[in-house]
Amino acid sequence: MPIQVQMKHRTSTALFLTITLILIVAFSGTVHAQTTITQYRIQLNSDGSAAWTITQVSDLNGSVDTWAGFEGKVTSLVNAVANQTNRQMSADNSTFQMSTVISSSNSKNTAYSFTWLNFSVTKHGQLVAGDAFSVNGFFDRLYGDGELQINYPANYTVETVTPTPDQQVPATQTLEWLGTQFFVTENPQIVLKSQGIVGSDSVQLFPFVLVSVAAVAVVAAVVATWLFFVNRHQKIKAPPVMPTLTLPETEEEKVLRVIRSSGGGIYQSAVTEQCRFSKAKTSQLLSALEREGKVRRIKKGRDKIVNIVEQTKARKNAG
Numbered sequence: 001m002p003i004q005v006q007m008k009h010r011t012s013t014a015l016f017l018t019i020t021l022i023l024i025v026a027f028s029g030t031v032h033a034q035t036t037i038t039q040y041r042i043q044l045n046s047d048g049s050a051a052w053t054i055t056q057v058s059d060l061n062g063s064v065d066t067w068a069g070f071e072g073k074v075t076s077l078v079n080a081v082a083n084q085t086n087r088q089m090s091a092d093n094s095t096f097q098m099s100t101v102i103s104s105s106n107s108k109n110t111a112y113s114f115t116w117l118n119f120s121v122t123k124h125g126q127l128v129a130g131d132a133f134s135v136n137g138f139f140d141r142l143y144g145d146g147e148l149q150i151n152y153p154a155n156y157t158v159e160t161v162t163p164t165p166d167q168q169v170p171a172t173q174t175l176e177w178l179g180t181q182f183f184v185t186e187n188p189q190i191v192l193k194s195q196g197i198v199g200s201d202s203v204q205l206f207p208f209v210l211v212s213v214a215a216v217a218v219v220a221a222v223v224a225t226w227l228f229f230v231n232r233h234q235k236i237k238a239p240p241v242m243p244t245l246t247l248p249e250t251e252e253e254k255v256l257r258v259i260r261s262s263g264g265g266i267y268q269s270a271v272t273e274q275c276r277f278s279k280a281k282t283s284q285l286l287s288a289l290e291r292e293g294k295v296r297r298i299k300k301g302r303d304k305i306v307n308i309v310e311q312t313k314a315r316k317n318a319g
Contacts, residue, residue, distance in 0.1 A: 038147070046194075
């Protein structure tokens with residue numbers, strides 16, 4: 001299908017959906033706007049890995065995935081892609097992060113992030129991504145349709161990209177698609193070329209590179225010879241390196257770290273999930289921190305919102 005026809009089809013579909021939503025709200029008076037907006041941001045790295053950040057914006061009553069649910073979705077998807085592509089890959093467990101922030105506009109922002117190892121293929125100065133999306137229902141296995149933004153390393157340029165992005169910004173190495181449903185149905189593939197390989201120009205650069213390497217080798221040889229003779233006449237003892245002692249994190253420090261990582265405001269149930277404590281233990285720790293004046297809890301339905309006191313004061317002073 002020609003690119004212009006595809007773009008007209010996308011525009012017509014988006015316009016139809018927008019008009020339909022406006023008519024429903026106008027005549028029913030009881031239908032609310034979409035409660036959850038999802039955005040996928042993928043940072044491609046030159047080593048083939050990809051840093052994922054999934055952001056969901058919902059109202060205060062919108063549901064938030066659990067840590068186990070988030071981790072399970074990612075692990076299941078990565079395994080399915082590995083079987084489909086017959087390539088070894090995995091999600092780096094040490095990079096999983098999840099945070100929820102209550103904004104001043106009465107909305108709830110939830111961010112899920114992780115690093116996908118061996119997401120892209122590196123070969124001959126190229127970075128190729130796209131085969132992972134061939135798994136059926138790729139984004140439905142995560143959090144459904146949403147805006148897609150893919151960033152690539154600064155030392156790479158786009159050689160080919162399919163489907164055509166709705167927006168491409170070379171200055172920020174950014175490719176954007178308004179919806180993932182159009183992206184995955186058009187056999188996506190992104191081919192990036194390293195700027196270090198410039199085709200025939202590399203032949204012209206070869207003498208310069210050769211001279212530079214030779215000069216570095218000569219300097220290294222001179223320095224090594226000088227150090228050899230110096231060490232023969234004088235032994236230099238390096239000062240002893242004192243080991244750095246890292247104290248284990250206390251349970252209260254762990255709770256404060258989770259609250260700060262969420263922006264300073266988080267539901268008590270989310271603290272329980274992320275710290276993997278029991279409800280009773282979480283309540284005891286928060287009560288102790290509240291007595292110490294480090295946190296403040298506000299009743300919210302059956303749950304409580306926990307805020308860092310110093311960050312609450314900072315926001316008031318800024319206001």
